[in-house]
Amino acid sequence: MGKLESYRDLEVWKVSMPLAQGVYQATEVMPKHEIYGLTSQIHRASVSVRANIAEGYGRNHRKEYLHFLGIADGSLKESEILLLLANNLNYINDIAELMSMCESAGRLLNRLRQSLKGGG
Template identity: 55%
Template structure:
């Protein structure tokens, strides 16, 4: 991998930002009474991925950044799966 000038150069960050935008659009159809429940949780989960990647990049430790990104993606998937599985 070449030199990264910014966290914005990370492909994973770009993908997570696109996902966050798509999630915000998709959650607009969730009923308004869920705005502080389901909608909020989904939105916060997807935004935490690129946010934490940017924070991890600032530490200048590539290994830590990759480990952090993996943990974040796992948390996001677990959070969404719990919501899907909840009746």
């Protein structure tokens, strides 16, 4: 792999876009009374994954970058639990593909974090 020109070259950033888009599409069927509750929270968490990857990349120090990648990982876990809750409440019927995307993004995020820590 060549030198990264931007956070947009990171594989984890690339795979997190379809996740956020999928979350937005899946939540279109959620009850209107959840628009400012669960729906909004799922949206924010899924977008936060990508945003924190980008923000961390723009930081001057590796420690700061790792901090933001940790936040991205937390947002990813938050997205998973909120998707599970929405599914358990029968607000979203099929979350298998979204959960698979979360798992893929999580693996890539973990690899990136390990490589920055010097372990990969």
